[in-house]
Amino acid sequence: xxxxxxxxxxxxxxxxxxxxxxxxxxxxxxxxxxxxxxxxxxxxxxxxxxxxxxxxxxxxxxxxxxxxxxxxxxxxxxxxxxxxxxxxxxxxxxxxxxxxxxxxxxxxxxxxxxxxxxxxxxxxxxxxxxxxxxxxxxxxxxxxxxxxxxxxxxxxxxxxxxxxxxxxxxxxxxxxxxxxxxxxxxxxxxxxxxxxxxxxxxxxxxxxxxxxxxxxxxxxxxxxxxxxxxxxxxxxxxxxxxxxxxxxxxxxxxxxxxxxxxxxxxxxxxxxxxxxxxxxxxxxxxxxxxxxxxxxxxxxxxxxxxxxxxxxxxxxxxxxxxxxxxxxxxxxxxxxxxxxxxxxxxxxxxxxxxxxxxxxxxxxxxxxxxxxxxxxxxxxxxxxxxxxxxxxxxx
Ligand SMILES: *Cc1c(COP(=O)(O)O)cnc(C)c1O
Numbered sequence: 328x329x330x331x332x333x334x335x336x337x338x339x340x341x342x343x344x345x346x347x348x349x350x351x352x353x354x355x356x357x358x359x360x361x362x363x364x365x366x367x368x369x370x371x372x373x374x375x376x377x378x379x380x381x382x383x384x385x386x387x388x389x390x391x392x393x394x395x396x397x398x399x400x401x402x403x404x405x406x407x408x409x410x411x412x413x414x415x416x417x418x419x420x421x422x423x424x425x426x427x428x429x430x431x432x433x434x435x436x437x438x439x440x441x442x443x444x445x446x447x448x449x450x451x452x453x454x455x456x457x458x459x460x461x462x463x464x465x466x467x468x469x470x471x472x473x474x475x476x477x478x479x480x481x482x483x484x485x486x487x488x489x490x491x492x493x494x495x496x497x498x499x500x501x502x503x504x505x506x507x508x509x510x511x512x513x514x515x516x517x518x519x520x521x522x523x524x525x526x527x528x529x530x531x532x533x534x535x536x537x538x539x540x541x542x543x544x545x546x547x548x549x550x551x552x553x554x555x556x557x558x559x560x561x562x563x564x565x566x567x568x569x570x571x572x573x574x575x576x577x578x579x580x581x582x583x584x585x586x587x588x589x590x591x592x593x594x595x596x597x598x599x600x601x602x603x604x605x606x607x608x609x610x611x612x613x614x615x616x617x618x619x620x621x622x623x624x625x626x627x628x629x630x631x632x633x634x635x636x637x638x639x640x641x642x643x644x645x646x647x648x649x650x651x652x653x654x655x656x657x658x659x660x661x662x663x664x665x666x667x668x669x670x671x672x673x674x675x676x677x678x679x680x681x682x683x684x685x686x687x688x689x690x691x692x693x694x695x696x697x698x699x700x701x702x703x704x705x706x707x708x709x710x711x712x713x714x715x716x717x718x719x720x721x722x
Contacts, residue, residue, distance in 0.1 A: 330363040348680055355382025358702040360685060369710050371696045372685045376521075376553050376662075379580030380625045381699035387583050387621045394617035403611060410611035413619050420562045420623075422571055423591035427600065428611035432552030432578035433467025435588040436515070438605060439548040439574045440471055442592060443513035444491075446546060446573075446599045457510040458548075461497040463690075465522035466515065466550055475515060478523070498528060500535045507539060513546040513573075518564040521553035524690020525657055525664025533568045546573040546596070552588065553662070556580035557626045557700050560635035560660030567659065580700075583622040587615040626700065634660045634700050637707060641696065644711040650718040654692075661700055664693040670721060678721070684713040 328336075333351040352360050352368075358381050360368040373379060380387060394409065401407060414426035429435055440458060447455045458475065460466065466475040473481050474488040482488065493511070495503040497520065507514070514536065520526040540547045547570070554564040555577035561567050563575060573596050578588030589610070592599070609615075638660040645656050645665060652675070654666040667675055672688040679686050679694075689695035698710070 328363060333363060348677070350680065357381045357383075358699045358706045366683075368680070368683050368685050369706060369713065370685045371698045371710055372687045373580070373697050373699050374584070375687060376558060376579040376697050378584050379556055379558070379700050380583045380622055381701045382584075384583065384621070384625065384701075386625060387618060390617045390621035391585070391614055394614045398613050400609070400612055400614070402608070403606065407611070407613050407616075409613045409616035409620060413611075413616045413623075416620070416623055417577075417591055421566075421575065421591055422593075423575065424594045425592045425597040426589055427592075427605065428587065428589040428616070429607040430586045430609050430615075431467075431588045432550075432576065433469045433472045434607065435552060435576035435578050435590050436466045436472045436475065436548075436550055437469060438590045438600075439513075439515065439550075439576050440475065441605055442574055442590070442596060442599055443515075443546045443548060445604065446596055447512035449599065450544075455510060455512050456491050457493055457508075458491060458513045458515055459493045459495050459503065459506045459511055460515045461517070461520070462494050463497055463520055463523040463526065464515075464517055464550075465520065466517075467552075497526065498532050500532055500539075503536060504539060507543060507545060511543075511545055513548050514540055515548040515550060517550045517554065518568060519554050519559065519659060519662060521662070521695070522689055524666075524693045525662060525695055526690070527657065527659060528568075530568055533570060537570045537572075540573075548572060549575045551575050552578045554659075556622070557631050557634055558660055558662050558697065559658075560631055560638060562626075562631065564659065581622065582615045582618040583625075585615045585618045587612070587619055630700065637661060637702065637704065638663065640704065641698075641707050641711070644707070645714070648711070648715045648718060650715075650722070652718050652721060658696075661696075661698055661702070663696045664689055665696070666693055668692065675717070675721075678717050679714065682713050682717050684710055684717075 330351040351363050444456045460475050460477045462477040464477040466472040471489045477494040495506045549572040574592045576590045654668045676686050687695040
């Protein structure tokens with residue numbers, strides 16, 4: 328099919344939930360994408376952080392194909408090797424003690440919400456079920472995670488929401504302390520607010536928040552759906568904040584393009600969700616878990632050190648571009664946000680796409696860059712040249 332044929336048939340048959348760009352991709356190689364007319368694009372988006380190891384990696388293909396040919400799925404009433412190995416590796420990479428697998432980020436966060444409420448119910452009984460989240464956060468699109476998302480514009484249309492969430496100003500420890508009343512069982516945070524505009528929390532704030540939570544036996548839940556799996560240069564971003572959360576969620580990049588998400592919990596929470604309290608039919612699916620094991624192999628060794636180096640290089644090169652449109656660059660590793668002025672972020676992303684560079688928006692004025700973690704130095708340089716050229720034309 329041609330791009331135009333795909334687009335017309337899609338628009339006639341899919342629900343219009345996405346404001347899509349008029350581009351139909353049909354294949355990828357490394358950090359490059361190709362549309363139906365074989366036009367090449369450089370990918371600084373990774374399918375919103377999903378294609379952590381780029382496209383069509385041979386080890387990944389072999390892992391997926393061989394598992395598909397052996398055992399694609401069996402229910403969680405039985406044991407399987409891929410999800411067992413994955414749980415063990417994730418616990419050892421993170422210092423956590425237990426894993427639960429689902430299929431998406433929102434589902435992983437729902438699991439953390441259930442974990443926190445049950446932990447508190449078991450220990451303190453009812454009336455201690457509120458979860459404090461941060462203003463400007465993003466936690467997903469299910470009814471509960473929409474309400475957990477600390478942005479007014481998401482709290483619309485779908486009433487009644489579930490209740491049980493309060494919001495605190497990101498970075499303001501006094502405001503947080505004021506919200507941590509006797510009704511609170513947990514705090515859920517992103518260490519770098521992704522959708523909210525690539526906004527990292529301060530080290531000091533996170534340290535104080537962690538101490539407050541410990542003091543009051545309030546669970547600290549970290550949503551690493553976007554920041555996890557090496558994106559920021561450590562396996563989880565919390566490892567750069569010198570904390571161990573009570574639970575951490577992950578999804579996007581974990582299986583290199585297949586749907587897999589989940590949560591890891593520390594020792595204290597390992598037994599909270601007992602038999603019959605939580606489940607997911609596809610969760611821990613052998614194909615997705617084999618894909619994830621291949622991703623972990625590829626991101627092993629010095630790969631995450633390289634993410635930090637490449638992130639620093641990309642950031643420095645962007646900071647060298649002299650353009651009045653760039654108001655600042657922030658982020659960690661290969662999760663960077665360029666704050667722009669004088670042009671809408673969406674308009675700039677559209678112009679970059681036209682020029683062959685796939686980028687993302689975030690917040691109200693940020694162009695977000697999340698290239699595959701395996702992107703080469705040359706590809707980074709090529710992407711920055713496209714960016715600089717587009718900015719130059721806009722002068
Ligand atoms: C993308 C994202 C989610 C939602 O993940 P889905 O897989 O779309 O459900 C939740 N939290 C954060 C921080 C995200 O970036």
